[in-house]
Amino acid sequence: MNAATTSMLGQGSYSTLPPTLTGLLARWLYWPAVAALVVGALYFVFVVYTTGQVAWATGLLVLLAAGFYVYLSRGGFAWRYLFPGLAGMLIFIAFPLVYTAQIGFTNYSSTHLLGESRVREYLLEQHDAVEDQVLGYSLHARGAEYRLVLNADGDAVPRWVSPPLALRAGKDLHVDMSAADATTASGTALPLPELIRHRDALAKLVLVLPDKTELHYLGLREFGPIKPQWTANADDSLTRAADGIAFKPNRDTGFFEARKADGSVETLQPGFKAFIGVGNYARMLFDAEFRGPFLSIFTWTVMFSALTVFFATAIGMLFAVMLNWEGMKFRATYRTLLFLPYAVPGFISILVFKGLFNQNFGEINAILDALVGVKPAWFADPFLAKTMLVIVNVWLGYPYVMILCSGLLKSIPADLYEASALAGAGPATNFLKITAPLIIRPLAPLLVSAFAFNFNNFVLIALLTDGRPDFLSTKLPAGQTDILVSYTYRIAFRDSGSDFGLAAAISTLIFFLVAALSLINLRLSAKAQR
CATH class of the missing domain: 2.40.430.10 (D-maltodextrin-binding protein, MBP)
Known part of the structure; x- marks a missing residue:
């Protein structure tokens, strides 16, 4: 028997080997398992549909159908690795964004939680x-x-x-x-x-x-x-059995209303969620009682972010340049001590500073009282409260800039400084003509990111001042140290009636502002790479 025959026999015997038991079980159970998954998915969609959420059920059906197509058909093979990421982006990014923006066009609040049909059912059940x-x-x-x-x-x-x-x-x-x-x-x-x-x-x-x-x-x-207590009418109105007065749904205000003989309007509680268009956005611009605090908070948000980035960058860059001097003794010790604020969890540092700035028992006021005889009201005076926020935020942020600048300084050729020394330039000239220009370009995208982060720095405001002191005589409670994100949280979940529609409108505005900053960041990054 020659080698070719042996090879053919070997191939033939290999191709006729019986399948393993595991392979047979996998082949037999594949389609029953797929059928079970399909039935379970359809049942889940049906349950969502029976709760009255038609749009949710439709979206869920489309998403599940796409998933089965991608993983069960040959045509969707190329999407098998992309589908989880795309589905995650749709569920956790796109959907919350669209849903929040949609709420911004409604009067959704603590007094308008239910839909019109559910409010009608509630009244008819009385x-x-x-x-x-x-x-x-x-x-x-x-x-x-x-x-x-x-x-x-x-x-x-x-x-x-x-x-x-x-x-x-x-x-x-x-x-x-x-x-x-x-x-x-x-x-x-x-x-x-x-x-x-x-x-x-x-x-x-x-x-x-x-x-x-x-x-x-x-x-x-x-x-x-x-x-x-109530009877339903064909025109969607409800008639009160006690006096026969008919209440019609007012979809502009979100209440069932009836006009009395004296011209006054009686409304029924609870109200219902209604589409009000750009009413929340118009309120930001044209309602004088709301526009004043809102514009003040917006201005302070921009100033807070800009001042934090400016001072943190200046201090961090200064420390990085100082620590880059090889002749400095104990340089490693200084670098470790200056890095500590970044190593300690932020909320712990904030709570420590809250105690340090306490007007009566804080160490900062104790030192100021011993030196100059003053005890500033850090939490009661708006200017001092804002100053305190900037100080604490700079303390938390400068180590990050210092680390970045330390790495960027290593990339600057030493020949430039040697040539500058031969020309008789001093340290200030070296910094302004060599160090700063070569650092600021790659640092610019990161500074824009830091600005966007501080634009939404909710934790610092919530833990240190809680937005206080408050503005006086405002329609909605607002704090003078609130930034947009903490103001939005207060409107939605705190002491202003849980106005979710207005909070969603402000959140949408914040999204577009941060998105604009992100675009600027991308452009600066592209320029830095050229």
Whole structure:
């Protein structure tokens, strides 16, 4: 047998080897597993759809369908590595951005949390008891079953009795009541603690008398008929049963409203979420009571970011140049000490400074009082509070610039300084003519990034001043040391009525400002690489 025959036999025997058990199981279970995943995904979409979230269900269906296409078809093979990243960007970046921008065009707030249909349902669910037909009840146990007995107030003789009940909490259960007899209420009625234990099950009972009157649970001692407070009309309005006044939905204000005979307008609570267009943005520009604090906060935000970057850059660059001097003794020790503010967690440093600047017990005021006899009110005076914020933020930021500049200084050729020394130039000339020009270009994109970071430096404001001291006589509470992001947080979640729509509009504005800074950063980075 020659080598070619042996090779052919070898190849043939290899190609006819039986598949392994693992391979067979994987082949048999592949499509059932895929079918199970598809069914589970469709069920999840259906559950979202049944909650009334049609848009969410549609988006989820499109995303899942794209995922199955990419990973199950040959046509989507090229997208298998890109799809997780793209899906993550859509879910965690694009969707929150679009959703926030959409809220900015609505009146969404603590008084307008629900949709119009849900508010209508809530009002139609309100009811009053028919007081003259309310009956008391008692509950009697018979083994594992119970009987509910109805009687009028002050009447010891039972009127109606239920069939045996299991008293399981679930859906509403209509119970046909029958006339009571002498043996109906045998045994002792359950005490109040037992009634409380069965309260959820009792609340689901609807007792139907022989004349078809329905009695509903009214409390731990009463059942009775109810009458709705509101009736729905064909024109989407609601009529109040007590006085017949019709309330129409005002989609500009987000309330059901009725105009009285004297010209006044009565509104119903709660309000509903409504589309108001550019109302929140117009409020920033044209509402004088809101525009004043908003423009002050915006100006302070820009100044805070710019001053922080300027002083942190100046101090960090100065220290980097000093530490670059090889003749300095204990240079490594100085570098370690100057780097410490960057090594300590920021929130710890902020809380330490909050104690140091305390007007009555802080060490800074103790030193100032001993030297010059003054104890500044750092947290009460707006100018001093802003100064304190800049000082603390510069302290936290200069080590970062110092590290960057230290690395950039190593890239400057030593020949330039030697030539400058031969020309008789001093340290100031070397810095202005050689060091600063060669450092500032590669440093510029990082400084723009630092400016954008400080533009949204929420942690410093929240921990150190909480935005205070506040502006006086403002429509919405606003602090003089608030920056836009902390002001937005206060509007959305703190002491100004949770105006989510206005907060979303401000957040959208912040996004565009930071996006503009990012574009500038990209252009500066491109120039620095040329």
